[in-house]
Amino acid sequence: MSEQDQQFVLFISSERCQGHSRCCSLAPELVASDDYGYAQVIGDGIVPADLLSKAKLAVANCPEFAIRLNRA
């Protein structure tokens, strides 16, 4: 299956997240910070195809390895 046909889900480990907010700035459609500044996935985390590159940026820039993109 090609990447276009694959569905991806964004997952944030609340254990690892330290609130750098990098993902929230890079993919504001997919992640938002809570009242304490920790990142939370918006909705069910399923990444629409047009936001896949933003989701990948969010993953690549997390200094704590707290965010992952899993195949649905």
Added chain:
Amino acid sequence: MNDSKPVHDWSIDFDHLDPQWTSNPYAIWDALRPTCPVATSQRFEDGAYLPLSYNDIYAIAYDTEHFSSRRIIVREQKVPIVGVPPITSDPPEHTPARRILLPPFAPREVQKLEPLTRDVCVSLLEAVGDRNEFDAAVEYAQSVPVHIMCQIMGLDVADAETFRDWIYRTNVEGVRNTQANIIVRHEMNEYFLEQINQRRAHPGADLISYLLTVEIEGQPLTERHILGTLVLLIIAGIDTTWSSIGASIWHLATHPDDLRRLVAEPELLPTAVEEFLRAYAPVTMAREVVKETTLSGCPFKEGGQVLLSYPAANRDPAKFPDAEKVLIDRAHNPHAAFGLGRHRCLGSNLARMEMIVALEEWLKRYPSFQLQEGAVVTWSEGTVRGPRTVPVKVYRQQTC
């Protein structure tokens, strides 16, 4: 000033206050990395360690069993431990001491300070008037964070000079002079005690008033805890951001291609800011070894002081391709300028907002500028490294 003997062998006798380090630490780290993953030094009480790889620095930040935050500055003499929570706290105390501070510094709250930050930047630039030569570090970068911290804490901007003096004496003089440390801490306590008493009588909407109302496990914070946190915030919130804004302007003043590109593509600014943070990360922390351990084959002895150089982690080519190059469009940049793990800088959202706004307003007014010819740029030494002078020459836009 540093009157110690110059360093000849950085692998076994490092000194981060040596003028070579202050002017160009990158060359020192790059030279050490291939043969020496952890440099050592006996210049500091009980010995000091300098890990150079991103992986070791990451591991230490996470390993609170062997590495304590109770000493966060490598000093010649270990001064008596006086806590400034949460930065000097280890778990389990660290968790609640940090948690109470998270909401006021979360992105949502920081966003509210953006209009004020913009006003501050604009009026500082207006104060430059029609001079074409001035110092961007002194007249601009330095003043932005002071105004914002005063607003958050409810302090008087007129005291800015006092804060700068405390910071210098703590972060620079205090590294070699124990007595200076004790005196400055005493002065800060007295100042903040008075602020606390004023808020007890007349609570306001500022952070000091907030700290008087929050509780940890059903108990109000002790006066000692509040004082420690206030001292930490005033020390951590000013020079750091000043250094980052200053280093960014210095970079653009010396790299005309990057300047032109940012002016043409303003949407690139947030990415460029992350790269300036990576490449010129201003903050170097420390840990104390509380249990003997080994990293990269090097023993870390109990009591030793660890120089935790997030700036060196950011320059590790094993983690960042072309680590020595400043690439303002670097897309993959999980840098450690704000630390790693549980002590992630509480002010990181604030510092980023200040940097972005300060650079946006600067570039709007001065899309064309450079370092003055023959200008000497001096960088501060020690815990916080940034350019303390950035003499620029600006070119006015033609208006018809």
